Amino acid sequence: MAVPVQAGGAEVVVGRRKREWPLAVILLLPSAVVFGLFVFYPLARTIQLGMYRSDPFGGLGRYVGPSQYWDVLTSESFLRSLGVTLKFAALTVPTGLGLGLGLAVLGHQQLRGIGVYRTIFSSTVATSVAVASLMWLTLLNPSIGLVNQALTKLGHEPIIFLQRPGWALVSVAMATVWQNLGFTFIVISAGLQSVPDELLESARIDGAGPWRRFREVTLPLLSPTLLFAFVVLSINAFQTFGQVDLLTHGGPLHSTELLVYHVFQRTSNDPSTAAAEAVVLFGIVLLLTLVQLRVLERRVHYGD
Amino acid sequence: MATRTIGRYALLTFCAVVVFLPIYVAVVIAIQPAARVVDFPGVLLPKSLTLEPFRNAMRSGNLGRYLVNSGVVTAFIVGGQVITSILAAYAFAFVQFPFKRVVFTLFLATLMVPAEATIVANYETIQHFGWLDSYQALVMPFLATAFGTFLIRQAFLGVPQDLRDASALDGYGHWGFLRGVAVPLARPAIAAFTVFSFLLAWNQYLWPLLVTNDDAHRTVQIGLKSLAGANVANLNLPAAGAVIAGLPIFFLLLFFQRHLVRGLTSGAVKG
Structure with missing residues (x-):
């Protein structure tokens, strides 16, 4: 390339650089306004709200300071709700991950018509929280739900799934695992597809059986995907709301009162308590997201 | 065998x-x-x-009106997110400006703030604007997303340098390049994001429940709640309601499965 053209090009770039920032402002402004108004401001405001004590009419009440956090976060009702949420995460995350991995491995086989099975395994991704909850409400109805009709036919007592303290959280967890299954299947399947066939083939030639190939070749290469799915499912567990609102209303005896449901119930009549609890929710999700970012960062490194 | x-x-x-x-x-x-x-x-x-259960569900859940509301809200959210994301992604990919890294980090930071954690303050804001029971309340907070910005920026960064030079030599400015080259080349990523955005917008539950209380603005997901209450005597109602509210997404998945898979996995596999 001729030298004058290059020099001219460089000049244009330098000249443009000076005048380009107003364009950047125009391009970024719409997003920045939305983020400022509905993400950054409310985050700061929520932290501030948490230091007040609501008056009996749902107003802001008086300023108490950071000690308000201590009062809210050591309250029996918050700790109970945090405990229920942790139990819920323990019920949904490992189960969802295991089932998703199992389905992904099954769907990864080279068989005729496998596409139909893959579509069915991903199908729950099409259901919203409300749609999935209504489907499970239909299945788990105490008297005429199909599960209990089947149990009765088999000579078993019907189970009051959603109104028994021992069963309610498990039932909400079942509906949740099912609803997330499509997502988990899709993500883990994509991870499986990125495992190079040559590696599996050379392991096979070395005499490794299918189980050893899976454990020693597939699983290590899949671990970042599994960790990603693990983090997303954990964050989902901490953000769960709709299933509780539709299936159990937090009951019976607060046994399904997850954190977000607890916050939601207090949003309009006790905003300060709700805010203090929301800050804890933010902290937990932030921690999980940072773990996820670390994982992605490492993967980009490996990719290079 | x-x-x-x-x-x-x-x-x-x-x-x-x-x-x-x-x-x-x-x-x-x-x-x-x-x-x-x-x-x-x-x-x-x-x-x-x-078809009786569908008729009953439409009537007792007022789903006809709610479906329209969901459609309007989803259209505005998806359209808005696609536009704001393309604009911001273009700035990060092709425009030189000071503090780019800082601004980009701030954009990504929004992904770490779950909507559930800010509902208390956002409810207060919406109330302050007098927006309770309005489309604005359902649409405005969701008009931008760092996920879309990030996804489309990645696609923009893949546009070959030669094309940028050629476009500049032909006398196209930024707008010409954006409309004529960058957006057409990033179409797969934009399509994946559009489908993903539609899925999330249509399926929203917590926020619409919090800020709407009247038939004129409630979405179909919230309409299902009234059917959930009436289930003891009649299982047809919740079942039919679930089918009605789920159908749009079912068709979305049927026709755009590839895009949706791309959107869902881009966080995990693309890195």
Whole structure:
């Protein structure tokens, strides 16, 4: 390339650089306004709200300071709700991950018509929280739900799934695992597809059986995907709301009162308590997201 | 060998039946008369069909109006997110400006703030604007997303340098390059993001429940709540409601499955 053209090009770039920032402002402004108004401001405001004590009419009440956090976060009702949420995460995350991995491995086989099975395994991704909850409400109805009709036919007592303290959280967890299954299947399947066939083939030639190939070749290469799915499912567990609102209303005896449901119930009549609890929710999700970012960062490194 | 293949198909089919059962049950209950629901297992193989449950669900859940509301809200959210994301992504990919890294980090930081954690303050803001029970309340907070910005920026960064130089030599400015080259080349990423954005917007539950209380603005997901309450005597209602609210997403998945998979996995595999 001729030298004058290059020099001219460089000049244009330098000249443009000076005048380009107003364009950047125009391009970024719409997003920045939305983020400022509905993400950054409310985050700061929520932290501030948490230091007040609501008056009996749902107003802001008086300023108490950071000690308000201590009062809210050591309250029996918050700790109970945090405990229920942790139990819920323990019920949904490992189960969802295991089932998703199992389905992904099954769907990864080279068989005729496998596409139909893959579509069915991903199908729950099409259901919203409300749609999935209504489907499970239909299945788990105490008297005429199909599960209990089947149990009765088999000579078993019907189970009051959603109104028994021992069963309610498990039932909400079942509906949740099912609803997330499509997502988990899709993500883990994509991870499986990125495992190079040559590696599996050379392991096979070395005499490794299918189980050893899976454990020693597939699983290590899949671990970042599994960790990603693990983090997303954990964050989902901490953000769960709709299933509780539709299936159990937090009951019976607060046994399904997850954190977000607890916050939601207090949003309009006790905003300060709700805010203090929301800050804890933010902290937990932030921690999980940072773990996820670390994982992605490492993967980009490996990719290079 | 043959028995092994049969075994594989048997296992696949068993899993498919279990996974699909809740959807299948909702559909068969929604298309049969109420009396058939207690006839297990006969209910699983419909003999007579009726549209009555759909009519009842539409009427008692007011789903017709709610479907319109959901459609309006989803259209504005998806359209808005696609536009703001393309604009911001273009700035990060092709425009020189000071503090780019800082601004980009701030954009990504929004992904770490779950909507559930800011509902208290956002509720206060919406109330302050006098927006409770309005489309603005349902749409405005969701008009931008760092996920879309990030996804489309990645696609923009893949546009070959030669094309940028050629476009500049032809005298195209930034707008010409954005419309004529960058957006057409980033179409797969934009399509994946559009489908993903539609799915999230249509399926929202917590926020619409919090900020709307009237029939004129409630979305179909919230309409399902009233059907959930009325289920003890009549399982047709919640089943039919679930089918009605789920159908748009079902068709979305049917026609755009590839895009949706791309959108869902871009966080995990693309890195």
